[in-house]
Amino acid sequence: MTGRRRTRSTFLPGLLTRHARKGVLSAGTAVACASLLAGCGVVPGTTGDAGDDTITVMTWAPQSTKATNKPGMPAFALAYARWINAKGGINGRRLNVLTCNDHNDSVAAARCARRAVKENVVAVVGSYSQYADSFFPSLEGAGIPYLGGYGATNAEFTSPLSYPVNGGQPALLAGLGSALAECGPVTLIRPDTITGDQLPPLLDSGLKAGGHRASNDQRAAEDATEYDGQAERALRTTSTGTADQGCVVPALGDRNGTFMDSFRRAREDYPEVRTATVLGSVDQTVIDATGGASGPYEGSYITGWYPVASDPRWDGMKRVIREQAFGDNRIDPADAGVQTTWIAYTVFRQAVESLGDGEVSADSVTEALDDGLKVTTGGLTPTLRWRFQDKLAAVGFPRLVNANVTLQVVREGRLVSARRGFVDTTRTLQNADVNY
Structure with a gap:
């Protein structure tokens, strides 16, 4: 542990208006496009025309490391995609889930975020990483929301593009x-x-x-x-x-x-x-x-953060596991990471459904969440709604909306x-x- 640099997460101002933030993010997007997608004409996080039937997201977590591992989170995300696609997708659109291993390493976490930008993901959903200082700059530059992180860092409760589902x-x-x-x-x-x-x-x-x-x-x-x-x-x-x-x-x-x-x-x-x-x-x-x-x-x-695993409110999540991941021992329904990923995808689904037949993009999903969308999770959390400054802004957690x-x-x-x-x-x- 010698030589470890101790720094606190950089707090992004939570008081930016949505219109002001768009200007900042569009500039960051241009930089990301130039560095990662040379010659591209596609805004990261956009599905394309409204008729495009695929929505791409990413879920990341550390796997096979000597410290904290959360393999059940990306494994469950893939199972969720199979389940929702078997039901016709979200508003008729197919869900495509990319996964990434952050290896409990700042360089790998940054690499996951850069890949998310390159792959034009709409959101990073239900993920775990201790290296917010490494991955948030790329996501914020491209305007990609981080929805339902595990709550492992303070930055998840400060970034205007973070939408936590628990109190970490x-x-x-x-x-x-x-x-x-x-x-x-x-x-x-x-x-x-x-x-x-x-x-x-x-x-x-x-x-x-x-x-x-x-x-x-x-x-x-x-x-x-x-x-x-x-x-x-x-x-x-x-x-x-x-x-x-x-x-x-x-x-x-x-x-x-x-x-x-x-x-x-x-x-x-x-x-x-x-x-x-x-x-x-x-x-x-x-x-x-x-x-x-x-x-x-x-x-x-x-x-x-949530009710005990035996609570019937988890039956929906267990049905996904039973139908699409039976025998996958990476996915434990009692694991808080798997539970968080289920809730994060529940939120994401409602955000996309609120857009109707309109374009599904990182910007439109962000707007839906910022414009007062109230999300229910079947009693696993209180009704979730994000503002730029919430009750805990005074103590450095402006995005913490669920302290239960x-x-x-x-x-x-x-x-x-x-x-x-x-x-x-x-x-x-x-x-x-x-x-x-």
Whole structure:
């Protein structure tokens, strides 16, 4: 991790009017056309004439890396395309999904974005990347909307061309902090990365809302093969030696399982310490693999963006998987990435349907979303609507329109709802100290 440059995402002004932004984007489009599509006469993100029966989008995510991997997101996007095309497409137009592997690498993420421009995609839909500073410039230059990102970076909640469907890590951690307000000492184990730097103040905002002191911030390598030292130190700083349970919060993505192996070995001397984390780091498969009711997650609070995977509101997504991806073990209906991709494509479909027989382009989709389109997701989220400045603009998240989270708990080895309905973290986030 030596030599890593720590920078914050560049915030694009959210106050640009749509007409002013068009002028800026058209200039960027000309540059992109000259550099990527020499001699082209096609505006990136345009399907062509209104009679064109193909809409091209892209979904990207890291795959086969040593850190966080989300192969289910592009795999589900392809399944969705097969499903929607079998039903006649969107407004009679065929959906063409391109996929890209960002390799958890800034250069590869930028390459995915440049390919999106070159391939004239209408939108990037339901994707994951930690490298917003690398991919947003190309998308913004070409006017391509980023719809339903995973919420892995602050830039997804600031760019005027970003349309997030969940509250990302900010909402998850704020909600988790509120749930842990009655805990003893709380230690956060998080990646020693730029993205990881954003996590402590968000968790602390929830703790503070419940009258709890700030967490102990403990950095760890994102791609380590063992965390024995970190686990021992976390247990030592969290333990009270009494019945007053302390809580360790691992937020290491795919490496949570590796950390928990070390944690379980070291925990014997600290039985009063429990764990809590956010969905995406832990799901039912992970709970089963770590011992179920006798494992380290028993009794843990876990915050998620959406209802539990067993909720009937997911039946539509499960039908797509059953009909078009049965046996594809990359696609787990309980995976928050797959769920986010389903919701993102649900939003995209409604945006395109709102255009009727008109041209489907990056600009027309953006206009539909910016002009007050209200999108419903069958109760998986509140009704979604994006403005240039929303409730959380004052704390640096002008595009964060869904701050709802669900609170879940592991009981007898099963991940179940701990509280009915959603918890709105808007007020907690408004009080977060994110200007570090």
